[in-house]
Amino acid sequence: MNTHVSLILKLIAVIAIACVPLSGESFYVELVAKMLLMAIFAMSLDLLVGFTGLVSFGHAAYFGIAAYSVALFSANFGQMSLWVLLPAAILLSALAALVIGFFAIRTKGIYFIMVTLAFAQMAYFVFHDTPVGGGSDGMFLDARPSTAIGSWVPFDLDNELHMFYFALAMMLLVYAFLQRVLQSPFGRVLMGIKSNEHRMQSLGYYTFGYKLAAFSLAGGLGGVAGFLYAVLFGYVTPELLSWHESGNVLLMVILGGMGSLVGAVMGAFVFEAMREFFADITKYWQLLMGSVIVALVLFMPGGLTAIPGRIKRALQGGAAK
Amino acid sequence: MNATTRAPEVLLEARKLTRRFGGLVANQDIDVTLERGMIHVLLGPNGAGKSTCINMLSGDLPPSEGEIRYLGQDITRLTAAQRSQVGIGRSYQRTNIFPQFTVLENVRLAAQSRRQQPWRIFSKAMEAKWALEKAHACIEEAGLGKRTDWVSGVLSHGEQRQLEIAMVLATDAQVLLLDEPLAGMGSEESANMVQVLKRLRQTRGILLVEHDMDAVFAVADRITVMVNGQLLECGPPAQIKASVAVQQAYLGTEDSLHV
Ligand SMILES: Nc1ncnc2c1ncn2[C@@H]1O[C@H](COP(=O)(O)OP(=O)(O)OP(=O)(O)O)[C@@H](O)[C@H]1O
Numbered sequence: 299m300n301t302h303v304s305l306i307l308k309l310i311a312v313i314a315i316a317c318v319p320l321s322g323e324s325f326y327v328e329l330v331a332k333m334l335l336m337a338i339f340a341m342s343l344d345l346l347v348g349f350t351g352l353v354s355f356g357h358a359a360y361f362g363i364a365a366y367s368v369a370l371f372s373a374n375f376g377q378m379s380l381w382v383l384l385p386a387a388i389l390l391s392a393l394a395a396l397v398i399g400f401f402a403i404r405t406k407g408i409y410f411i412m413v414t415l416a417f418a419q420m421a422y423f424v425f426h427d428t429p430v431g432g433g434s435d436g437m438f439l440d441a442r443p444s445t446a447i448g449s450w451v452p453f454d455l456d457n458e459l460h461m462f463y464f465a466l467a468m469m470l471l472v473y474a475f476l477q478r479v480l481q482s483p484f485g486r487v488l489m490g491i492k493s494n495e496h497r498m499q500s501l502g503y504y505t506f507g508y509k510l511a512a513f514s515l516a517g518g519l520g521g522v523a524g525f526l527y528a529v530l531f532g533y534v535t536p537e538l539l540s541w542h543e544s545g546n547v548l549l550m551v552i553l554g555g556m557g558s559l560v561g562a563v564m565g566a567f568v569f570e571a572m573r574e575f576f577a578d579i580t581k582y583w584q585l586l587m588g589s590v591i592v593a594l595v596l597f598m599p600g601g602l603t604a605i606p607g608r609i610k611r612a613l614q615g616g617a618a619k
Numbered sequence: 620m621n622a623t624t625r626a627p628e629v630l631l632e633a634r635k636l637t638r639r640f641g642g643l644v645a646n647q648d649i650d651v652t653l654e655r656g657m658i659h660v661l662l663g664p665n666g667a668g669k670s671t672c673i674n675m676l677s678g679d680l681p682p683s684e685g686e687i688r689y690l691g692q693d694i695t696r697l698t699a700a701q702r703s704q705v706g707i708g709r710s711y712q713r714t715n716i717f718p719q720f721t722v723l724e725n726v727r728l729a730a731q732s733r734r735q736q737p738w739r740i741f742s743k744a745m746e747a748k749w750a751l752e753k754a755h756a757c758i759e760e761a762g763l764g765k766r767t768d769w770v771s772g773v774l775s776h777g778e779q780r781q782l783e784i785a786m787v788l789a790t791d792a793q794v795l796l797l798d799e800p801l802a803g804m805g806s807e808e809s810a811n812m813v814q815v816l817k818r819l820r821q822t823r824g825i826l827l828v829e830h831d832m833d834a835v836f837a838v839a840d841r842i843t844v845m846v847n848g849q850l851l852e853c854g855p856p857a858q859i860k861a862s863v864a865v866q867q868a869y870l871g872t873e874d875s876l877h878v
């Protein structure tokens with residue numbers, strides 16, 4: 299797509315999202331805030347799946363670890379500063395990803411998928427079956443973090459609108475950050491690894507280190523999403539780390555089109571919208587939604603981001619005849 | 620050749636390289652010496668073990684036995700990436716590129732491998748002038764200038780071979796291990812590549828696997844002939860041409876020395 303057109307479309311989308319609170323409906327504000335944080339989650343996974351070629355099936359672990367650190371820190375130290383808690387949560391997720399990645403990245407293909415899943419299940423059981431995080435019931439957040447810098451309080455996370463725009467800002471920030479990273483020499487190496495890792499090695503790249511860095515970075519960014527989730531909803535449960543969530547975020551990435559940040563965002567929005575819509579009309583919503591996703595993936599290889607190109611080609615094909 | 624040069628500098632030296640695949644001995648006690656300023660051609664019929672030999676030298680395959688030295692250092696246990704970093708570059712018989720990337724990006728990545736700064740995640744890859752300039756120069760040199768912005772996967776087979784050469788050039792390798800680089804090239808590209816090889820020889824060492832006998836005898840300073848994983852004969856081109864053993868080995872196959 300023409301870069302100007304795509305920039306204008308993105309701007310329109312951001313403005314449209316920013317206007318959601320004008321509806322005055324708390325339900326929509328919260329729903330779109332959730333979509334925004336899921337978009338961060340999906341982008342973080344796309345860094346691995348779509349750009350590095352690492353299909354992680356345990357990405358919910360990093361989301362959950364950050365979410366739980368919010369709850370656990372607040373439970374132990376009372377209300378915390380956002381400016382301490384957010385970096386701490388990101389760091390813990392990134393660290394967990396560093397350790398898990400150190401082992402997982404030695405495997406390839408289906409084994410990598412299984413090992414990332416197994417580690418995520420271990421994390422799940424830590425929160426589900428031990429008393430650290432309140433067991434299967436999860437935990438409520440005693441207080442949302444404070445944003446005070448000295449005596450200045452720039453915004454208030456207990457305020458629904460402030461929370462919404464904070465999530466929007468974080469989504470844009472993560473998008474811009476990843477965009478930048480992907481254009482860097484580091485990002486180019488990741489794409490090279492996805493395309494042909496063996497060739498990267500014979501060109502003299504120690505691909506293990508690059509993959510581990512990507513894995514850890516993705517974990518940290520997934521942590522941003524988990525942090526926002528905990529703060530938005532005010533509670534955390536072990537289900538955040540379950541393999542269902544790892545599968546869902548993978549579906550978002552596939553739905554949007556792997557290897558496209560905009561695709562990951564769109565995938566997250568569409569997925570969450572469908573989840574709401576189908577849960578509304580039938581209690582068998584998971585079945586229905588599953589079928590829709592299967593159909594979408596079958597009939598739209600390349601995902602949502604591939605649609606403009608397909609339309610264009612269809613039109614050109616038609617004109618040529 | 621030039622008889623008045625100083626003692627040649629040995630770049631790469633392999634001793635008694637052996638590689639088994641199950642019961643098959645693909646290479647047995649192969650010795651190869653590569654000197655700077657020299658093109659050493661590895662000849663042999665299909666399945667002789669030439670690619671296996673290159674794979675062991677480049678680190679793509681661990682040898683079952685034997686030793687490899689680069690500038691006197693034992694590199695037998697180094698990985699492919701480490702060997703690339705010390706100065707051993709290679710091209711592949713079966714084209715091995717980044718098919719979704721442009722020609723420029725393929726070669727730029729190769730250039731970037733010499734100055735990796737993975738922590739600089741906020742700098743733009745396309746703003747690293749040195750890597751771009753290097754990539755453009757190597758693409759020109761390999762005769763692919765007209766294809767710089769093409770997606771490499773759609774190039775012809777011969778052009779993809781040229782791209783492989785451009786990539787190995789961009790890594791500044793001192794030792795070039797080239798596995799049938801001329802295969803699929805048109806006569807013009809092939810002639811250009813022979814010129815490129817001759818020019819590269821002045822400052823580097825080249826191990827060349829090639830079936831095109833005209834090209835082989837146009838560039839070879841030394842030829843090693845392999846048959847069935849065994850080293851048959853090694854010597855200057857004139858000796859190989861005259862060798863009865865080599866003639867016999869080739870007569871039994873579809874290949875033949877057109878001399
Ligand atoms: N990875 C492998 N596993 C098992 N056998 C292999 C492997 N690689 C090569 N071989 C066998 O080793 C022998 C030598 O193969 P190699 O590819 O080195 O020959 P070559 O001289 O390069 O032949 P060509 O001229 O066809 O490229 C062949 O019999 C081949 O089948």
Ligand SMILES: [Mg+2]
Nearest residue numbers: 669670671712
């Ligand atoms: Mg071969």
